[in-house]
Amino acid sequence: MKQKVYSCGLDAAVDVVGGKWKAMILWALHTQHRRFGELKRHVPGISEKMLIQSLREMEAVGLVHREVYHEVPPRVEYSLTEFGVSLNEALEPLGEWGEKHMRRIAEARCVHEPVG
Amino acid sequence: MKQKVYSCGLDAAVDVVGGKWKAMILWALHTQHRRFGELKRHVPGISEKMLIQSLREMEAVGLVHREVYHEVPPRVEYSLTEFGVSLNEALEPLGEWGEKHMRRIAEARCVHEPVG
DNA sequence: CAGTATCCTGTTAGATACTG
DNA sequence: CAGTATCTAACAGGATACTG
Numbered sequence: 001m002k003q004k005v006y007s008c009g010l011d012a013a014v015d016v017v018g019g020k021w022k023a024m025i026l027w028a029l030h031t032q033h034r035r036f037g038e039l040k041r042h043v044p045g046i047s048e049k050m051l052i053q054s055l056r057e058m059e060a061v062g063l064v065h066r067e068v069y070h071e072v073p074p075r076v077e078y079s080l081t082e083f084g085v086s087l088n089e090a091l092e093p094l095g096e097w098g099e100k101h102m103r104r105i106a107e108a109r110c111v112h113e114p115v116g
Numbered sequence: 117m118k119q120k121v122y123s124c125g126l127d128a129a130v131d132v133v134g135g136k137w138k139a140m141i142l143w144a145l146h147t148q149h150r151r152f153g154e155l156k157r158h159v160p161g162i163s164e165k166m167l168i169q170s171l172r173e174m175e176a177v178g179l180v181h182r183e184v185y186h187e188v189p190p191r192v193e194y195s196l197t198e199f200g201v202s203l204n205e206a207l208e209p210l211g212e213w214g215e216k217h218m219r220r221i222a223e224a225r226c227v228h229e230p231v232g
Numbered sequence: 233c234a235g236t237a238t239c240c241t242g243t244t245a246g247a248t249a250c251t252g
Numbered sequence: 253c254a255g256t257a258t259c260t261a262a263c264a265g266g267a268t269a270c271t272g
Binding site for chain 3: 035037049051075
């Protein structure tokens, strides 16, 4: 990957939480730390591939902490770092906005193909 | 497009501001209304295709208003609706977060291919 | 349980050329 | 100026099968 140059803060933020799943994963971690399987249940529709991929990227940026317990069966717990918590807080207003206008958004985004 | 069902507010919000450009376009409109060409200059790197496409989608959701002036040469001005303004406000903390941690993010996201 | 490894597809976005 | 049209590349993401 090339040197990234962001043109504004939003650009950088979107680069980090962008994609279909990261914001939701972050949200799922905002109260407690969770195991891989737990997360999978908490983010409905996500595949194992996308879950681990998103987690790894967020771990690389320092948003998420991964703790391995060497037990049988294996246990791995994911949690937010301080950095992750701060991002989550920054994301909160957006989440509320989406919540509030969900119906309107859903309606606007499903009537794309005119009937007939 | 199928009926959309969002699993949370963030999901819905990301569906609306997602992609590479929309958040930045919204931002570029947050102070004043702007013409097509102005926007292009204000969102560095965007192609005309992506600009118009993003604008149209945001117009369809009601975030952006498009005003055509029948002059020669043609003039079209884009501005935020009330709805767009509210989204922009919800986006502000995220923008600030990105601004604050830009360097860290850029560093974390460019060292992907190990040397040699 | 917590992943990896492939293969495959649809969508996103870039390039280029053209128009009212 | 403000777009449209077309083609193509790249990537995100899904499906499926396998592993320590």
